[in-house]
Amino acid sequence: MKEKIKKIFYFIIRVLFFLSIIGFLYIMLDDRSYGGGGVMFVFAMWGLFEYAKWVNRTFNPKK
Numbered sequence: 001m002k003e004k005i006k007k008i009f010y011f012i013i014r015v016l017f018f019l020s021i022i023g024f025l026y027i028m029l030d031d032r033s034y035g036g037g038g039v040m041f042v043f044a045m046w047g048l049f050e051y052a053k054w055v056n057r058t059f060n061p062k063k
Helices: 002-029 034-059
Strands: none
Touching (some): 002 034
């Protein structure tokens, strides 16, 4: 049961990470609509931060 939850969680994190990359590229390529770009930038930063935290937790578990 725990493994299934972990898999679902991992999938959600991957989707968020993918969306954050798209958001980041969107800002880089389309800088004239800065209103929407600002929101996407915040989302991208949040996604990358969450992904980094998750990777750190997964590969360096605290004993």
